Amino acid sequence: MNIGVVCYPTFGGSGVVATELGIEMSKKGHEIHFIAYNQPVRLDLLVHNVHYHEVNVPEYPLFHYQPYELALSSKLVDMVKLYKIDILHVHYAIPHAYAAYMAKKMLHDQGIDIPVVTTLHGTDITLVGSHPFYKSAVEFSINHSDVVTSVSESLKADTLRLFDIKKEIQVVTNFIDMKKYDHAAEGVCQRHVLADKSEKIITHVSNFRPVKRITDVINIFYKIQEKIPAKLMMVGEGPEKEAAEHLVEELGIADKVLFLGRSNEVDSILCLSDLFLLPSETESFGLAALEAMASSVAVISSNTGGIPEVNIDGVSGFLRNVDDVDGMAEKAIYILEDETRLTQFKKNAKEVAKKFDLETIVNQYENLYTNAINNLRE
Numbered sequence: 001m002n003i004g005v006v007c008y009p010t011f012g013g014s015g016v017v018a019t020e021l022g023i024e025m026s027k028k029g030h031e032i033h034f035i036a037y038n039q040p041v042r043l044d045l046l047v048h049n050v051h052y053h054e055v056n057v058p059e060y061p062l063f064h065y066q067p068y069e070l071a072l073s074s075k076l077v078d079m080v081k082l083y084k085i086d087i088l089h090v091h092y093a094i095p096h097a098y099a100a101y102m103a104k105k106m107l108h109d110q111g112i113d114i115p116v117v118t119t120l121h122g123t124d125i126t127l128v129g130s131h132p133f134y135k136s137a138v139e140f141s142i143n144h145s146d147v148v149t150s151v152s153e154s155l156k157a158d159t160l161r162l163f164d165i166k167k168e169i170q171v172v173t174n175f176i177d178m179k180k181y182d183h184a185a186e187g188v189c190q191r192h193v194l195a196d197k198s199e200k201i202i203t204h205v206s207n208f209r210p211v212k213r214i215t216d217v218i219n220i221f222y223k224i225q226e227k228i229p230a231k232l233m234m235v236g237e238g239p240e241k242e243a244a245e246h247l248v249e250e251l252g253i254a255d256k257v258l259f260l261g262r263s264n265e266v267d268s269i270l271c272l273s274d275l276f277l278l279p280s281e282t283e284s285f286g287l288a289a290l291e292a293m294a295s296s297v298a299v300i301s302s303n304t305g306g307i308p309e310v311n312i313d314g315v316s317g318f319l320r321n322v323d324d325v326d327g328m329a330e331k332a333i334y335i336l337e338d339e340t341r342l343t344q345f346k347k348n349a350k351e352v353a354k355k356f357d358l359e360t361i362v363n364q365y366e367n368l369y370t371n372a373i374n375n376l377r378e
């Protein structure tokens with residue numbers, strides 16, 4: 001198959017899922033065309049059947065807002081024709097599903113029919129998509145996709161609750177390449193680089209948006225380090241970073257918190273971590289938590305959205321209500337204070353993560369593409 005993939009090219013989870021799925025599909029012999037405004041961060045182009053096509057939106061004085069959807073839909077039409085793309089898979093509904101719908105209509109006028117698969121990832125439904133500013137267009141583009149998938153049961157339920165959906169939504173969960181996380185076997189985890197032997201390593205990875213409740217991360221860690229020698233690794237960049245840096249100063253823990261910025265070395269950081277913190281306000285899935293679990297890192301998280309489908313309470317870690325900083329800190333200390341208990345939780349985390357190993361999920365997407373193409377040809 002020739003597959004067109006539209007995604008955000010940033011460090012966000014939807015872009016990561018889109019990129020890794022595309023790469024896996026290329027390993028199965030499919031021709032993959034990424035179409036985005038930048039090269040996706042996890043994309044390595046040294047593969048003959050993976051291509052990247054950039055969407056350009058030149059500035060023009062009349063435009064207060066650059067018409068990205070228009071440029072994207074034009075680019076999709078051109079790429080589908082030029083590379084004989086059989087199917088378009090768009091990740092994150094806004095504005096990708098809308099642009100794909102427009103492209104599909106334009107192509108139809110030229111005698112080309114192409115199916116569109118839309119994968120809903122999270123805030124395209126919850127925080128942003130259901131806002132009255134966008135709702136009608138998001139609802140329309142979901143209902144006009146040939147196939148709609150969501151990354152968790154919880155996100156599917158949210159979509160059905162927030163929109164008038166006429167399409168079936170298939171849950172295809174996010175996935176992980178377990179092989180990538182076999183660090184222990186490779187002996188590559190360099191704990192001593194970041195912390196003393198006596199210190200536990202706690203990690204948070206995100207794009208530091210308000211939804212991630214970054215100050216909760218700092219406050220939970222503050223309580224942990226009062227009881228247990230520990231370091232906190234803060235990985236990522238975003239609007240809440242400055243507030244977090246100030247809080248760290250105010251609490252007098254600057255020597256225990258490392259802001260590591262955006263990193264392509266997340267795997268190496270997780271490899272040396274003991275505990276992962278994800279106290280988000282809302283989270284459709286929590287790919288960052290799954291990556292941590294695959295690295296044998298126990299997770300303390302909120303119990304919102306799809307997180308309970310990933311982090312299992314009392315097994316791979318613990319879940320508490322959003323805002324329950326004390327409860328999350330208490331459970332973190334409970335795990336960290338006993339070496340045998342910590343080892344067990346870390347082991348469990350990896351076991352739970354195995355449920356999301358990529359092979360099954362990638363096959364699910366492949367079948368879904370084949371069916372969508374066949375349905376359109378019938």
Ligand code: GMT
Nearest residue numbers: 012013014121122123283284285286287
């Ligand atoms: O929806 C977003 O906030 C953006 C998106 C992203 O691109 O980072 O994150 C969502 O998609 C991820 C991949 O499917 C999920 O793991 C995240 O839980 C989800 N984020 C939220 O729901 C806040």
